[in-house]
Amino acid sequence: MALNFHQLHIFYSVAERGSFSAAAQALHMTQPAVTMQVQSLEDYFGTKLLQRSTKKIELTEAGRALLPYAQRSMELIRETDAAMAAFTSKLKGRLQLGASLTIGEYILPRLLGPFGKEYPQVSISMKVMNTAQIIDDITSHQLNFGLIEAPVNHPEMLMEKVLSDELVLITAKDHPLSKMDHVTISDAVQYPFVLREQGSGTRLVMEEQLKAKEIDPNALEIVMELGSTGAIKSAVEAGVGISIVSASSVKHEVALGLIRVIPLSDVQFKRHFYAIQLKSALLPISAVTFLTFLRERDLQQWL
Template identity: 75%
Template sequence: MALNFHQLHIFYTVSERGSFSAAAQALHMTQPAVTMQVQSLEDYFGTKLLQRSTKRIELTEAGRALLPYARRSIDLIRDTDRAMSAFTKQLKGKLQLGASLTIAEYILPRLLGPFGAEYPHVSISLKVINTTQIVEEICNHQLNFGLIEAPVNHPDMHMEPVMSDELTLIVPCGHPLSEKETVTMDEVLKYPFILREQGSGTRQVMEQQLLERGFESTALNIVMELGSTGAVKSAVEAGLGVSFLSASSIKHEAALGLIKKVKVADVTFTRQFYSIYLKSALLPISAVTFLTFLREKDLQQWL
């Protein structure tokens, strides 16, 4: 019997998940099939790799020695897929991903056209939900990977920055701040705010940046919380308050003079957009190819 990557991947997933049943769910396999593959790996090495118990498995000394090699084998396969994705010109299949609202509505439409022109036989299925929901659906294996607007701290997730963005202050036309080129945050805090809902990446970044500069989120006079960027823009345009939104999301309204961008002197809301997926997952080649596209192309030419 030869050692194979499939068994190493299963062993690693069982180790990370802590049980055969959780690993089976993550790998879309039956629990007996997972158990059989681990037993085959143990037969190959001639030693026990896992100690079974009713609550949680534990690694033996041999299992602890094997684990970093299993991890490296997964990384090597991912690197191989990434290197070869540049040559996959006849790629076919479905690209399925989740993206938070700002990315899905204002960034991805400008990128999926060039990607589709390069890979015309790939169909795209995009789920538009907020950052928190994307993490939940990846954990529950309803999504392979996602693009999110704020970093998350999750032990099972691999996260990588793929593009940058900046939040900008927007105010209604005729607002007292609209005639100023630059304002301070203390000036901005005097006015009512319209924000995205809790769990939104845009809101997380804004609150974190303010906190780092000594401004508590409780200092904001939040008069409205809305579930989409479009709704926030409409509320600002109607004169109901001010907000911070992605510069990419307000180009049209600013160009038409419906809202006004104002620079805040003492706070810079730069951020990264991230790809996110399970550490134990091996992504489909369509997903690997799309992430390579995001990493290696000059995205600003389309944004």
């Protein structure tokens, strides 16, 4: 019998999740099949790797020694898939992902079109929802991976920066600030704001930069909190207040002259978007190819 990656993957999943049943669910296998593969791996090495009890699974000394090698083998497979994705020609299958609000509404639709033209036999399914829902769907295997607007600390997730974004100050076309070529952030915070709800990725980035400029976010005059960027744009256009949103989300309104972007002279609101997936799962080649597309292409031609 030869050592094979499939058994290492199963062993790693059991060790990470602490039970055969949880690993079986994650791997879409039956529990007896998972148990049999781990036993085959133990037979190959001639030693016990897992100590089984009624309450939980614990690694033996041999299992603890094997775990980092199993992890490295998974990382190598991921790197191999990513390297070969650039050479994929007739890619088929289904691309399933989740995306948080700004990414799903304003970024990905402009990128999925070019990707779909390049890989016309891939069907694409995207859910737009908040980060917590994306993580829930990934852990319950409803989604392969997700794209989110702020980093998360989750023990089961791998996270990677894949896109960059910039937030900009927007006003109505007849707002007092709209007549200025640029303003300072201190100038801007003198006016009423319309913002996303507390905890949103956009708001977190804004508040962090305000604090860096020694401006208390709680001192802002917030006249309205809204749950979508579309609602914020409508409120700003109506003169309710000013806001800070993703530059990608207002290109249409700016082109039509409905909203103005006012450059800030003393601060930049830069952020990254992140891809997340389960540590113990391997992505289908359609997902690997899409992430490679995000990493390696000049995305600004579409954004």
